[in-house]
Amino acid sequence: MKKLLTSRMPLAALLAACALILRPASAWAEDGARLAAQLCAACHGVHGHSESPMFPRLNAQTPEYLIAQLKGFREHARGETDARSYMWAIASQLDDATIQSLADYFSHQEAMPGAAGDAALLANGQEIFERGVPDKGVPACASCHGPQAQGAGTFPRLAGQHQEYLLRQIEVFKNGTRANAPVMSAVAHTLNADQAKAVAAYLQSR
Amino acid sequence: MVTQMRNVVVALLALVFGMVLFCSEARAVPAFARQTGLACVACHVSFPELTPFGRFFKLTGYTLSNYNTIPLAAMVQVSQTNTRSINNTYYDFARNQDIVLQQASVFYGGRIAGPVGAFAQWTYDGIAHHSGIDNTDIRAAGHFTQNDVDFIYGITVNNNPTVSDVWNSTPAFGFPYASSSVSLTPTAGTIIDGGLAQQVAGAAAYVFWQRSIYAEFGLYRTADQMFSFFRTGQDTITPGGVARLNGTNPYWRLAYNAEWGPHSLMVGTYGLIANKYPDNTIPVSPTDKFTDYALDAQYQFITLTHAITAQATWIHEKQNWSASYPSGGIGAGPTPSNPNDHLDTFKAKVSYYYQRKYGSTLAFFQTTGNPDPGLYGPVPVTGSANGLPDTRGVILEFDYLPLPQVKLSVQYSWFLKFNGARFNYDGSGRNASDNNTLYLLGWFVF
Numbered sequence: 001m002k003k004l005l006t007s008r009m010p011l012a013a014l015l016a017a018c019a020l021i022l023r024p025a026s027a028w029a030e031d032g033a034r035l036a037a038q039l040c041a042a043c044h045g046v047h048g049h050s051e052s053p054m055f056p057r058l059n060a061q062t063p064e065y066l067i068a069q070l071k072g073f074r075e076h077a078r079g080e081t082d083a084r085s086y087m088w089a090i091a092s093q094l095d096d097a098t099i100q101s102l103a104d105y106f107s108h109q110e111a112m113p114g115a116a117g118d119a120a121l122l123a124n125g126q127e128i129f130e131r132g133v134p135d136k137g138v139p140a141c142a143s144c145h146g147p148q149a150q151g152a153g154t155f156p157r158l159a160g161q162h163q164e165y166l167l168r169q170i171e172v173f174k175n176g177t178r179a180n181a182p183v184m185s186a187v188a189h190t191l192n193a194d195q196a197k198a199v200a201a202y203l204q205s206r
Numbered sequence: 207m208v209t210q211m212r213n214v215v216v217a218l219l220a221l222v223f224g225m226v227l228f229c230s231e232a233r234a235v236p237a238f239a240r241q242t243g244l245a246c247v248a249c250h251v252s253f254p255e256l257t258p259f260g261r262f263f264k265l266t267g268y269t270l271s272n273y274n275t276i277p278l279a280a281m282v283q284v285s286q287t288n289t290r291s292i293n294n295t296y297y298d299f300a301r302n303q304d305i306v307l308q309q310a311s312v313f314y315g316g317r318i319a320g321p322v323g324a325f326a327q328w329t330y331d332g333i334a335h336h337s338g339i340d341n342t343d344i345r346a347a348g349h350f351t352q353n354d355v356d357f358i359y360g361i362t363v364n365n366n367p368t369v370s371d372v373w374n375s376t377p378a379f380g381f382p383y384a385s386s387s388v389s390l391t392p393t394a395g396t397i398i399d400g401g402l403a404q405q406v407a408g409a410a411a412y413v414f415w416q417r418s419i420y421a422e423f424g425l426y427r428t429a430d431q432m433f434s435f436f437r438t439g440q441d442t443i444t445p446g447g448v449a450r451l452n453g454t455n456p457y458w459r460l461a462y463n464a465e466w467g468p469h470s471l472m473v474g475t476y477g478l479i480a481n482k483y484p485d486n487t488i489p490v491s492p493t494d495k496f497t498d499y500a501l502d503a504q505y506q507f508i509t510l511t512h513a514i515t516a517q518a519t520w521i522h523e524k525q526n527w528s529a530s531y532p533s534g535g536i537g538a539g540p541t542p543s544n545p546n547d548h549l550d551t552f553k554a555k556v557s558y559y560y561q562r563k564y565g566s567t568l569a570f571f572q573t574t575g576n577p578d579p580g581l582y583g584p585v586p587v588t589g590s591a592n593g594l595p596d597t598r599g600v601i602l603e604f605d606y607l608p609l610p611q612v613k614l615s616v617q618y619s620w621f622l623k624f625n626g627a628r629f630n631y632d633g634s635g636r637n638a639s640d641n642n643t644l645y646l647l648g649w650f651v652f
Binding site: 034037038039041042043046051052053054082084085086088089090092093164168 | 242243244245247248258259262270272273349351352354356465466467468508509510
């Protein structure tokens with residue numbers, strides 16, 4: 001046994017040495033399109049059109065919003081559990097120029113509507129989106145996110161986004177773990193579960 | 207002695223808990239988590255089962271790296287096995303009901319340099335009191351993307367056919383992900399289902415095209431001479447100690463993968479042709495030929511809250527005893543009664559996880575084949591009275607992960623058939639259900 005262990009030592013030492021000396025941290029070029037295809041696509045899908053509702057769709061997202069979020073992940077300003085689990089690490093290696101390039105890339109990808117749902121639910125969601133719920137103090141979503149939910153500046157595009165992702169965001173705005181958008185933190189508290197579900201279903205279908 | 211061992215186990219447990227709690231940054235194969243900065247759940251439904259992102263990480267050579275870290279990790283399995291009926295007259299059910307340090311491993315996991323990365327495991331087996339190399343996969347990968355073309359390609363050098371695979375329907379990382387090493391196990395199994403693990407060295411090339419078609423082709427040989435570190439710790443001296451292959455032996459894998467919404471699906475085939483010396487210490491004899499064809503499938507539904515996953519595989523093995531049959535057995539090798547035999551193994555499982563924290567799994571396993579009293583003889587407890595290899599059973603497992611790097615499992619295995627029969631399978635009055643096992647496991651990674 002002793003002999004076995006001894007004979008293993010040079011290999012272990014070699015592996016450890018290789019790892020410590022030769023291993024560079026990832027340095028991403030400022031090529032947003034390439035990085036998007038090589039890495040982001042693994043979760044966010046081809047051209048940012050993700051399949052899994054765990055990961056937001058990024059296609060046609062506003063560049064200002066993308067920049068704010070990527071910097072938010074990098075600087076830990078956006079800190080809900082999912083952000084910590086995934087994007088904190090991924091964004092940690094992005095410099096400002098790369099973030100800009102990624103934002104350019106995703107914002108120029110084609111928008112696509114998501115799956116539609118129950119007609120009554122969608123109508124209810126559209127009502128909330130366009131007019132808000134005045135007696136509960138819910139403002140019209142369209143007033144900030146644009147009449148087509150296409151986004152405006154740092155107010156993100158919501159059209160075509162996964163319903164499940166949108167609901168998750170309302171939840172984390174509510175519980176305070178995503179605290180990088182004070183306006184939404186306030187709005188999220190005014191929406192009840194049914195209203196949130198309706199508006200998220202409507203937005204996904206746009 | 208037992209008390210002393212228990213003290214050691216308790217001390218070890220305390221140490222592990224301490225380390226787990228202290229290292230708040232520790233995550234699942236934690237060296238990978240530290241290198242990428244990602245949470246366990248990014249790559250695992252529940253370790254070691256991979257998510258689509260986990261498959262991507264493995265296929266790209268374990269090279270995704272966000273932080274410079276020391277690529278080492280460890281794991282400890284502490285378990286207790288309760289076999290339903292123990293008959294110490296014929297068989298020594300050693301360590302049954304003891305709390306044992308089942309396994310302790312050290313991992314090298316992560317990028318080595320550039321496109322090269324590795325998953326390498328060194329394991330101390332607390333039942334056999336013996337240590338050696340475990341599953342090891344060293345690979346180099348590239349990822350080509352241009353316009354809408356996306357393909358990952360690479361080469362792997364490893365020591366267990368299917369260890370390179372990224373779906374958990376294939377044997378090396380298939381269910382059960384942990385099981386008792388104290389309980390009785392059936393005699394018959396196909397060679398691709400662990401029969402060559404840590405005894406061979408293989409090199410394979412693979413491509414994953416458009417996240418859709420996966421193809422891999424490799425050649426395996428005995429891990430001797432310059433490849434001997436791939437089987438370090440194996441008993442190569444005792445006749446019958448390890449499998450020894452003649453020349454290079456092909457392994458193939460072809461799979462179709464699809465992902466839509468929270469769903470992912472894989473349907474595939476894999477196989478191996480192995481020319482094996484009946485006795486590993488007589489590498490000049492003729493060889494027996496094993497041909498394994500397998501089909502497999504995997505389905506996963508994964509959201510942040512719910513995960514439903516299912517895997518199934520069917521393996522057909524043709525055994526051509528062209529060396530062992532005409533000679534009546536070579537050295538310590540098998541003594542088949544037929545010139546040709548076959549085995550069919552079918553395994554399937556379905557799991558549900560809630561918040562990746564509470565899990566349950568139901569599994570079915572079965573191996574059948576033609577009778578061969580020369581291979582499956584009537585030995586009390588471990589043998590087969592009717593010469594059939596047939597085994598069938600069900601596993602029910604519950605898992606609880608209080609922390610992402612701690613898995614506590616309760617597993618029950620029911621044998622509906624064991625070594626050929628349900629009742630009196632060994633000819634000495636033992637029933638298949640006597641081998642039913644309640645297995646308690648604490649699995650810690652750090």
